[in-house]
Amino acid sequence: AQKITQTQPGMFVQEKEAVTLDCTYDTSDQSYGLFWYKQPSSGEMIFLIYQGSYDEQNATEGRYSLNFQKARKSANLVISASQLGDSAMYFCAMTLLMNRDDKIIFGKGTRLHILP
Amino acid sequence: KAGVTQTPRYLIKTRGQQVTLSCSPISGHRSVSWYQQTPGQGLQFLFEYFSETQRNKGNFPGRFSGRQFSNSRSEMNVSTLELGDSALYLCASSRNWDTSSGNTIYFGEGSWLTVV
Numbered sequence: 001a002q003k004i005t006q007t008q009p010g011m012f013v014q015e016k017e018a019v020t021l022d023c024t025y026d027t028s029d030q031s032y033g034l035f036w037y038k039q040p041s042s043g044e045m046i047f048l049i050y051q052g053s054y055d056e057q058n059a060t061e062g063r064y065s066l067n068f069q070k071a072r073k074s075a076n077l078v079i080s081a082s083q084l085g086d087s088a089m090y091f092c093a094m095t096l097l098m099n100r101d102d103k104i105i106f107g108k109g110t111r112l113h114i115l116p
Numbered sequence: 117k118a119g120v121t122q123t124p125r126y127l128i129k130t131r132g133q134q135v136t137l138s139c140s141p142i143s144g145h146r147s148v149s150w151y152q153q154t155p156g157q158g159l160q161f162l163f164e165y166f167s168e169t170q171r172n173k174g175n176f177p178g179r180f181s182g183r184q185f186s187n188s189r190s191e192m193n194v195s196t197l198e199l200g201d202s203a204l205y206l207c208a209s210s211r212n213w214d215t216s217s218g219n220t221i222y223f224g225e226g227s228w229l230t231v232v
Binding site: 047 | 158204220221222226228
């Protein structure tokens with residue numbers, strides 16, 4: 001069965017420091033996509049970054065980068081120079097190209113607190 | 117460009133009533149999917165529509181239904197509401213139904229449903 005594991009329920013980080021949010025995934029499919037979303041208290045799920053299973057280079061989007069280690073089935077999100085506005089819930093998610101049952105499989109999330 | 121729009125944002129219903137939530141996808145997006153988010157169960161997939169056809173359905177009772185119109189707008193309906201249906205309902209859209217690179221999935225702000 002497909003599964004996303006986020007082992008950090010909560011994190012406290014000082015402003016301007018870099019942050020790494022952990023994500024491991026489990027699937028026997030070869031074709032899949034990995035997403036990170038940010039969810040502030042308002043509820044909106046904001047797309048941050050995407051990594052395809054066949055992409056050889058790690059994805060980057062501004063201050064966000066995805067540390068993709070396929071052999072370890074790891075897709076950690078790195079936020080450089082954290083800001084107060086980064087305080088939110090962060091979800092790692094996976095989609096499977098062939099298994100269409102669940103569309104997106106989400107982890108339980110990590111609540112990130114940025115301290116001034 | 118306009119993002120995914122969900123209405124209403126907040127609503128309160130009583131047990132036994134029914135509710136209809138609306139979702140307007142990003143222009144040009146033909147796939148719409150719905151998710152339920154609760155503190156206990158996390159994010160769970162409800163169903164997905166593409167070109168007015170339901171492609172996938174999650175593990176929810178028949179009280180949960182949806183449809184998609186020719187302009188890709190989608191509605192979901194919950195009949196005979198139960199207290200446990202209180203949740204944030206998120207709608208997401210993507211250009212196509214597949215999860216190939218570049219077919220990013222974008223979410224709306226969600227509809228907060230409280231059943232009393």
